[in-house]
Amino acid sequence: MPQTFRLATYNLENLGDSPALTERVAALRPRLVALEADVLCLQEVNAGRRRPRSRRELTALDALVADTPYAGFHRAWTRDARGKGALDIHNLVVLSRFPIVASQQVRHGLVAPPFYRPATAEPPARTSSAIGWDRPLLHVGIDVGEKRTLHVLNLHLRAPLAAFVSGQKDTPLSWRSVGGWAEGFFLAGIKRTGQALEARLLVDRLLEEDPDALIVVCGDFNADRWEMPLRILLGEPGDTGNAGLDRHALAALEDRLAPERRYSLIHAGRRLMLDHILASRALARRCRSVEVVNDGLPDEAVPPEPARRYAGSYHAPVTAAFEMVDPATRTRTPAAGAS
Secondary structure: OOOEEEEEEEEEEEEOOOOOHHHHHHHHHHHHHHHOOOEEEEEEEOOEOOOOOOOOEOHHHHHHHOOOHHHHOEEEEOEOOOOOOEOOOOEEEEEEOOOEEEEEEEOOOOOOOOEEOOOOOOOOOOOOEEOOOOOOEEEEEEEOOOOOEEEEEEEEOOOOOOOOOOOOEEEOOEEOOHHHHHHHHHHHHHHHHHHHHHHHHHHHHHHHHOOOOEEEEEEEOOOOOOOHHHHHHHOOHHHHOOHHHHHHOOEEHHHHOOHHHOOOEEEOOEEEOOEEEEEOHHHHOOEEEEEEOOOOOOEOOOOOOOOOOOOOOOOOOEEEEEEOEEOOOOEEOOOOOOO
């Protein structure tokens, strides 16, 4: 019977059916296998069609995990508006060695989209419009034995890139005014922090139902430890001013690492921790190790050889190993399927 399980999160950066897929598989597959994850949370998995007009499927992911242990894992992923095929781009996927007993995607189920009337739009906006999140979060329930469920919230929050403002762009990469860019940047912040709020409210619901719930919130947050999305999700007593709410706080597991190891992306020489694993109190006390696999990570702002795209991911995987024994009780919780 396994004594621990390993969870990993990894942004694959637009993994899809492209001419470069073979090269990308060759670069990414060894890294995935080396993670030896029992639960693997992925971001930016695109979907293709096997036939024209058929529903979208995760064909590139199938190619990536072929001939690996992950090929036989249970799987949950985000769906299109009809709930049938996958989304065209940036799907969230959870692969699990253990049985998946529940799966839902959440997008404005707990937080309604705020309405806002742009100040710099051209022509001037007459009414307010909804500011919706770019994509849903994926909530998956995994059976880890002894009637315990591991709740996995896989997130990919909005990047800190200015959102569209009507009439304020000359080209896709060029803004017409600083004010227009600033307002777009402000709107991007609403999207990112708003979805973090929705994830936080989902965590609160789970903890109200079971104060000892095993919850992990992981993925690409596009924010570091001290930015607003992380503070919303962590809910630390230092922010709430109420030590009695400590049972609802989450722990940032990278805090257990030496400061020089806390980075999952390099941009123009800056080492940033954008990918995180956050854990509920009951799960955090089971954590035995954390790692950011960032050795040899290239700088995303430094282009590779001319006319050659980097085949790997500029994001580093983040992993955590958890005991099947709760140190608070020393009562063993068997893994699903163990005897």
